[in-house]
Amino acid sequence: MLKNLWTFLKSPNSAALWFILAIGFAGGVIFWGGFNTALEVTNTEEFCISCHEMENNVYEEYRETIHYANRSGVRATCPDCHVPKKWTDKIVRKIAASKEVWGKLTGLIDTREEFVNHRRSMAEREWKRMKENDSLECRNCHNFEYMDFSEQGNRSVKMHSDALASGEKTCIDCHKGIAHELPDMKGVEHW
């Protein structure tokens, strides 16, 4: 059976099949590359703030925070905190994000007021996501193993060596509102 196939593939009659395979392969490479490139484009700060909902609200607020400007000039941009690095996780997040595009198209959030009204539910989604992945995005840059406690403030050392070191809490439990204004925090744990 296999032998038959091999003789067929070696024969000139199979040229067409080879051709199709080659096209398929090249097409695959191009498509894959294109797909990932498109993915990269949607993974930039410019893309994130290309709609006014983001630019006029969260971006404006984030510009006053440490992740926009700091003494070392290293920045964390929107996708650094909001999109996982691992490819499979990224795809999952992107598919979930399609819902947000739908929200944009249907004008769910047009004004600052509507944005603020929706902020609690949007924030809760991010808190939940980060709680579940143990604040993976923060840890991509901030590695607990390499935090030098002799350089940190008293309050940081106390909190980091208790609740964080023991694994009882994760970054987002204590650092809510690190990049944006907070929604009404009534009933949120620890507020």
Next chain:
Amino acid sequence: MKLLTLAIAVVSTVIVLSVTAQETVNPGGLATIRGVATIDETRPAEKLKRVIKDKNPIARNYVHQPPVVPHQIRGYRVDLNSNKCLSCHSWKYAAETGATKISLTHFETRDGKTLSDVSPRRYFCSQCHVTQADAAPLVDNTFEPVESLGNE
């Protein structure tokens, strides 16, 4: 009559002229403890002082002084939605975070009623509690802290 009018006109012109001539603009230039500056120049801004990052509580100078804040508060929001200070200083979380509990006066309204949570007049903490920087006082003073507060 004509002569009189002319005389008045001449005299008043002279007065007006002499007055305008004297009216030189005062350029300022008064020496103050912040240095000398004239109106027509902009003095370079003072260097920003660094806020103390984190320190043990700073001794108070008199009874009922709002203690000064011994740590930085950059980015701490206090607004309708949230109060970052209370996430450490409220009675609920003080033990866990090691922060000083707000005192009971913070629950009292202006007419002496005690509320079950922070009184609105004590909600905006930085109205009374301020951060510190290492800045030498511009003016000497002879104030002596109250001895009983252990601050020399």
